[in-house]
Amino acid sequence: MGRKWPVILIVLLSAAIIIAVIVTEHTSTLPGRRPPNPFAYDVDEFRSVDQELIRWRETRQVQLDREDIRAMAYAGGKIYLAAGNELQVIGSDWSRILRRNLPGEPTCLAAAREGWIVAGMGNHLAILDSDGETIAVSEVLGAESNITSVAILDDDIYAADATGRRVLIFNRELELTGELRGDSGVSDVHGFIVPGAHFSLAVNPEDELWITNPGIHALQNYTASGRLRSYIQRSSFGIDGFSGCCNPVHFTFLPDGRFVTSEKGIIRIKVIIGTGEVESVVAPPELFRDGTRAPAVAAGDNGNILALDFDRNMIRIFEPI
Amino acid sequence: MERKKTKSRREFINSSMRFGMILALGGIGGLAFRRTTGDQWVWQIDPFKCSWCGRCATHCVLNPSAVKCVHAYELCGYCDLCGGYLIPGHSDRSTAAENQLCPTAAIDRKFIEEPYYEYKIDEDLCIGCAKCADGCSSFGNGSLHLQIMHHLCVNCNECTIARVCPSDAITRVKGSDPYLMKGDFTKSTGFED
Ligand code: SF4
Ligand code: SF4
Ligand code: SF4
Numbered sequence: 485m486g487r488k489w490p491v492i493l494i495v496l497l498s499a500a501i502i503i504a505v506i507v508t509e510h511t512s513t514l515p516g517r518r519p520p521n522p523f524a525y526d527v528d529e530f531r532s533v534d535q536e537l538i539r540w541r542e543t544r545q546v547q548l549d550r551e552d553i554r555a556m557a558y559a560g561g562k563i564y565l566a567a568g569n570e571l572q573v574i575g576s577d578w579s580r581i582l583r584r585n586l587p588g589e590p591t592c593l594a595a596a597r598e599g600w601i602v603a604g605m606g607n608h609l610a611i612l613d614s615d616g617e618t619i620a621v622s623e624v625l626g627a628e629s630n631i632t633s634v635a636i637l638d639d640d641i642y643a644a645d646a647t648g649r650r651v652l653i654f655n656r657e658l659e660l661t662g663e664l665r666g667d668s669g670v671s672d673v674h675g676f677i678v679p680g681a682h683f684s685l686a687v688n689p690e691d692e693l694w695i696t697n698p699g700i701h702a703l704q705n706y707t708a709s710g711r712l713r714s715y716i717q718r719s720s721f722g723i724d725g726f727s728g729c730c731n732p733v734h735f736t737f738l739p740d741g742r743f744v745t746s747e748k749g750i751i752r753i754k755v756i757i758g759t760g761e762v763e764s765v766v767a768p769p770e771l772f773r774d775g776t777r778a779p780a781v782a783a784g785d786n787g788n789i790l791a792l793d794f795d796r797n798m799i800r801i802f803e804p805i
Numbered sequence: 806m807e808r809k810k811t812k813s814r815r816e817f818i819n820s821s822m823r824f825g826m827i828l829a830l831g832g833i834g835g836l837a838f839r840r841t842t843g844d845q846w847v848w849q850i851d852p853f854k855c856s857w858c859g860r861c862a863t864h865c866v867l868n869p870s871a872v873k874c875v876h877a878y879e880l881c882g883y884c885d886l887c888g889g890y891l892i893p894g895h896s897d898r899s900t901a902a903e904n905q906l907c908p909t910a911a912i913d914r915k916f917i918e919e920p921y922y923e924y925k926i927d928e929d930l931c932i933g934c935a936k937c938a939d940g941c942s943s944f945g946n947g948s949l950h951l952q953i954m955h956h957l958c959v960n961c962n963e964c965t966i967a968r969v970c971p972s973d974a975i976t977r978v979k980g981s982d983p984y985l986m987k988g989d990f991t992k993s994t995g996f997e998d
Contacts, residue, residue, distance in 0.1 A: 521859035523908065523934035525943065527893045679882020680946050699882060719886045721893050728944025729882030749888065749944035775943075 530721050530750050531769040537723065539764035540755075540789065542771070544801040546578055555604075556792040556799070558782035559595035563790065563799065566590035566603065571616045584616035594634040594641075602641050604631030609643055609658055622658035633684040633734075637693055640708070644695065646683040649676045651695055651706075664710040666697060682730035682748070682778075688737040696735065701726035703735065703743065703756075716743075716760035723754070724762055733778035744789055748778040753791055753802075766802045767791060845980040848964040852950035852987050854974035857939035861951055862932045864966045871958035872933030872951050872966065874911070874926045877988035880948035883922050888944030889937040890914050890924070906940055908932070912949075928954070947987065955983045 550567035557564040562581065563574040569589045573582035588610065590603035599614030607629040611620040625631070625645065633644040640661070641654040653662035666675035676683070677699025685695040692713075694705050702717040718725030726732055732745035742763060743756040751772040755763045766789050772779070776795035783789055789802040850861070850872065861872035892906045900914055911930035915923045933951055941949035953964075953975075967975035978985065 523859040523862060523936045525857065525893075525906070525936050525939035527943070530893060677882075679884065700885065721886070727886050728888050729884040729946055 527721070527750060530723075533723055533752070533765050533768040537762070537765045538768060539805050540766040540802040541805050542767070542800055543788075543803045545796075546574075546799040546801070548797045548799065551797050553792060553794065553797060555590055555593045556780045556782055556790070557593040557595045557601070558784060558790060560597040560599065561785060562595070562599070563782070564593050564595045564601055565792075566593055571601070571603075571612065573614075573616075582616060586610070586612070586616065587618060591631055592633050594636050596636050602634045602636060604634045604643055606631060609634065609641065609654060611641075611656070611658060620656070620658040622654060623660065625652065625660075630681055632681055633686075635685050635687045635693070637687045637691060637708075642685055642687075642693060644683040644685045646678050646681045649678045649683075651676075651685060662710070664695070664706055666695070666704070666706075666712070667710070679729040682733040684732070684734050686736050689739060689741050694735070694737075694743075696732060698730045698732070701731060703732070703745075716756070716758075718760050721750075723752070723765065731778075734780050736781050736783050738783045738789075739785060739787055744781050744783055746778045746781045746791070751776065751778055753779065753781060753789065767800070771800075845960070846977040847953075847955060847960050847980045847983050848958065848967060848975055849953050849978040849983060849985050850951050851974050851976055851985055852938075852947070852952070854972045855935065855938065855951055856972040856974070857935035857942070858971050859934055859936075860969050860971075861966050862934040864969050865933070866961060866965055867957065867959065869931075870933040870966075871953055873928050873931045873954050873957075874933065874935075874937055874949055875952045875986060876924050876926060877948040877950065877986060879988045880946045881924070882946050882948070883917075884945050885922075886944075887914070887922070887941070889941030889949040890922075891940075893940075907937055908934060912937060924949070950987050952984055952986065955980075 548565070550570070553565055553567045555566040561576040565572040565574065569586050571582065571584050571586055571590070572580060575581045586603065588605040591606050592604040594602045601612040603610045603612060607627060608624045609622040609631065610618050613619050628647045629645050630647040631643050632646045635642045639656055641656070641658070643652045643654065645652055651664040652660060653664070655661050676695070676697055679699055682698055683696060685693065687693055692705050694703055696702070697704050700717060701719040702715050704715040705713045707713050719727065721727045726747060728749045731747040731749065733748050734746040736744050738744060738755070744753065744766065745756055746753050750769050752769050753766040755766060757763045772793070773795050779794065780792040781789060787804065791800045791802065793800050862870050865871050890906060890912055891904055902910060905912070909930045909932055911927045913925040913927060917923050935951055937949045938951055941947055964975055
């Protein structure tokens with residue numbers, strides 16, 4: 485027995501050392517104990533926003549009952565949402581007016597003041613009446629098509645196809661009547677450069693069609709015949725422009741015609757005037773979790789801004805200060 | 806007309822770079838086979854799980870790390886203001902050293918034609934720090950990402966990076982198909998949010 489003691493001692497000591505090494509290694513990899521990353525990608529300086537520029541205040545958050553909301557539109561005091569194959573309509577008192585299953589899954593929505601709706605369904609479009617009943621369906625635009633944004637202008641419907649890098653024009657029967665490629669006729673101004681699934685368009689209160697050209701950080705205004713009329717182009721990591729491959733991801737117009745833009749990467753919502761200058765910041769990056777999606781944006785008739793926060797499944801309402 | 810020319814050139818750029826990448830990986834794969842047989846399991850990074858923590862540079866048993874940056878040409882937006890190439894707050898968009906994000910200047914950016922750039926990673930210089938992958942994923946399409954290079958990796962019984970990876974991104978794959986390149990196994994249309 486006495487001769488076994490040194491062996492037992494060595495075994496116990498080895499076991500203690502092994503346990504200590506395992507525990508130390510485990511605790512050193514716990515989130516709070518990790519050494520700082522010496523190669524950290526630091527964009528903090530661009531996350532902070534001059535407080536003077538923030539001229540909007542978040543006044544309400546409306547929690548949604550679905551986690552798979554993909555699109556939002558606003559018209560005539562109503563909010564239209566698409567989640568999976570469900571269409572939801574929310575009234576001005578925030579009560580749910582309609583909940584209806586659709587034959588497909590909308591990827592984007594636009595609504596007319598009279599209540600009819602256009603739904604982009606990935607590779608085709610559908611027009612729905614105010615009860616969500618399908619009244620027209622377009623042809624399938626090819627398996628590769630990816631409709632990411634739709635807008636209504638008079639009797640025409642414009643659909644941005646991110647994969648095809650084109651804007652398709654349909655009539656009210658959803659017959660294809662034209663296509664915009666973003667050609668300007670000037671050799672150094674490019675057609676649409678769409679590096680990702682972010683290609684957005686909207687109609688302003690003057691009935692002008694604006695389309696993003698995300699590869700060059702531009703918002704471009706086209707005539708109905710597809711001629712480039714004017715544009716805003718600002719590339720910058722700073723608050724004064726857009727960065728990365730796909731910004732602005734979403735945009736809309738306030739009732740007075742100012743742009744509201746929403747960006748990914750450093751997530752932020754800004755108001756921009758016609759010259760391209762930033763007039764104010766609606767929502768600074770600190771209001772969003774890093775690495776999440778750029779919120780979809782819409783503007784209410786009262787000039788409030790609605791931001792669809794995909795991360796927190798809520799509509800966040802911002803009012804001017 | 807101009808656009809068509811641009812597009813076809815871009816396609817040409819994409820396909821030729823892709824061909825180059827396949828040749829490179831093919832050569833690398835050939836070398837890797839000297840170390841691993843097709844049936845053997847090897848370590849690889851799932852680029853969709855990686856959170857660019859920097860440990861691939863500091864925790865590999867090799868110095869410099871067997872982890873290197875690769876570029877999925879088909880996914881790249883060829884952004885003028887590239888978050889993976891340019892340091893935030895750069896003074897201009899030139900290739901001057903002070904504008905480059907990569908701490909070892911391992912990324913070679915070459916202007917092809919407005920607005921496209923070609924990227925090449927110098928494997929000898931890359932230390933696998935993931936800084937470019939973080940910048941590219943934050944602002945772009947995530948086309949720059951990390952892979953364990955099997956002509957370098959010694960296929961440790963337990964990968965020391967896997968032990969500390971906070972995202973559980975390092976996984977076992979078949980030696981006969983040892984890369985998890987984005988684009989090759991992209992999850993949807995090739996576009997990321
Ligand atoms: S350790 Fe994991 S999370 Fe960190 S860089 Fe490597 S693969 Fe990515
Ligand atoms: S930033 Fe890091 S991972 Fe990217 S190329 Fe340079 S050394 Fe490699
Ligand atoms: S298996 Fe070994 S050599 Fe290969 S990446 Fe992991 S630690 Fe480095």
